[in-house]
Amino acid sequence: MATWLVTGGAGFIGSNFVLQQRQAQAARIINLDKLTYAGNLNNLAELRHDPDHIFQQGDIGDRELVARLLADYQPDAVIHFAAESHVDRSIHRPETFIETNVVGTFRLLEAVRGYWAGLEPAKRAAFRFLHISTDEVYGSLGPEDPAFTETTPYAPNSPYAASKAAADHLVRAYHETYGLPILITNCSNNYGPLQFPEKFIPLMILNGLQGKKLPVYGDGQNIRDWLYVTDHCEALGLVLAKGTVGASYNIGGRCELTNLEVVNHICRLLDELFPTAASAPHSGLISFVPDRPGHDRRYAMNISKIERELGWTPKESFASGLAKTVRWYVDHPQWVEAVTSGAYRQWLQTHYGFGS
Ligand code: NAD
Ligand code: DAU
Numbered sequence: 001m002a003t004w005l006v007t008g009g010a011g012f013i014g015s016n017f018v019l020q021q022r023q024a025q026a027a028r029i030i031n032l033d034k035l036t037y038a039g040n041l042n043n044l045a046e047l048r049h050d051p052d053h054i055f056q057q058g059d060i061g062d063r064e065l066v067a068r069l070l071a072d073y074q075p076d077a078v079i080h081f082a083a084e085s086h087v088d089r090s091i092h093r094p095e096t097f098i099e100t101n102v103v104g105t106f107r108l109l110e111a112v113r114g115y116w117a118g119l120e121p122a123k124r125a126a127f128r129f130l131h132i133s134t135d136e137v138y139g140s141l142g143p144e145d146p147a148f149t150e151t152t153p154y155a156p157n158s159p160y161a162a163s164k165a166a167a168d169h170l171v172r173a174y175h176e177t178y179g180l181p182i183l184i185t186n187c188s189n190n191y192g193p194l195q196f197p198e199k200f201i202p203l204m205i206l207n208g209l210q211g212k213k214l215p216v217y218g219d220g221q222n223i224r225d226w227l228y229v230t231d232h233c234e235a236l237g238l239v240l241a242k243g244t245v246g247a248s249y250n251i252g253g254r255c256e257l258t259n260l261e262v263v264n265h266i267c268r269l270l271d272e273l274f275p276t277a278a279s280a281p282h283s284g285l286i287s288f289v290p291d292r293p294g295h296d297r298r299y300a301m302n303i304s305k306i307e308r309e310l311g312w313t314p315k316e317s318f319a320s321g322l323a324k325t326v327r328w329y330v331d332h333p334q335w336v337e338a339v340t341s342g343a344y345r346q347w348l349q350t351h352y353g354f355g356s
Helices: 012-023 040-047 061-071 089-090 095-117 121-126 159-178 200-209 228-243 259-273 302-309 318-331 334-338 342-352
Strands: 002-007 028-033 053-056 077-080 128-134 180-186 214-217 223-225 248-251 254-259 285-289
Touching: 002 012, 002 061, 002 214, 012 028, 012 040, 012 228, 028 061, 040 053, 040 334, 053 061, 061 095, 061 259, 077 095, 077 228, 089 095, 089 159, 089 334, 089 342, 095 128, 095 285, 121 259, 128 228, 159 180, 200 214, 200 259, 200 318, 223 259, 228 248, 248 302, 248 342, 254 259, 259 318
Parallel strands: 002 028, 002 077, 028 053, 077 128, 128 180, 180 248, 214 285
Antiparallel strands: 223 254
16 A cells, blocks of 8 residues: 655645545555644544554644654655645734745655655655645636636735745746656635635534624625535545646636625525524625735636546536535534634634624
């Protein structure tokens, strides 16, 4: 069995990926995660007795720790999810985004380069460094613009997007300069189980369930291209197995919706599940709040390259994926309770002016 070092595997997408790949027994996984506010060991609870999932709490920027993990476990691939990921937090406090997404990625690359250079030739040739990035590096589209392709010039607008763009450039440079066998994926907005409820969809579901305001930024007409998280994880598995070294792949859901369309869809699902709730119809909770500074108007991904070259296509429709997601949050009150403790309430207070 192959061995992979996964970074950020206790976060939303990372934990979905680790669960999916362990289910398929695709590889032994060494999971390095700092367990910031966004990292959650409860996400990995079902792997508690799995001898082929080894969790290590730690920072990707800790060169000695990363070098030791690489030397001890001799991975065949590194799959790099770890990042600060929330745009609004990057506006309040950009520094941690530079520390983790830029400096952390740089230090990780340095440690991996040293390890990779010392591998015997066959293992060296087969090694892969898969870097997980975002569509936000491409900037914002106008209503009639064609979707982003892999050759769209980078034009990041938030500190988060700029930090991810910097990381992408470093990863690419390590291929061009040192020959490190890298792959980059740029994905659109994910949703699904285990997403921390600072992000739009789980925030709206949980606020709706609790009869709280549903804060929509600006006019609610910003467009995102939504992808169910397990579809993203399957795409990553394929890119790792079959992607062309040095290439980048766009991943998306072919599912452009305005924020108002998404929140209204969530409200309809909550009305169906809880028709007699005091807050039904839930759309009455929608509340327009001041816009996010530098708020990108529209994202859309052209995914023809990954469809054509690797045969991947999203499986889940938005209707089925969103229904599953709402059901998951309804069915996991303990998970919700654990993540919406003190620090989370403080974030709501700082950002929206309401804590509970
Ligand atoms: P997340 O915030 O849910 O999880 C990030 C994880 O990284 C957490 O477990 C956290 O503890 C860990 N982490 C943070 N700093 C670390 C450090 N210095 N060292 C080790 N671990 C650290 O993020 P997510 O939504 O799962 O996103 C995962 C990756 O996918 C990110 O790189 C993000 O930029 C990218 N991405 C996310 C989306 C999306 O819609 N969520 C879309 C495209 C790309
Ligand atoms: O596009 C991929 C990106 O998607 C990832 O790289 C990021 O890590 C991920 O956080 C996400 O970024 P967005 O900024 O698009 O996601 P967010 O869930 O924060 O917001 C989605 C949309 O909803 C966006 O237009 C802002 C809006 N929004 C968000 C929140 C939290 C609101 O209207 N109200 C809110 O309270």
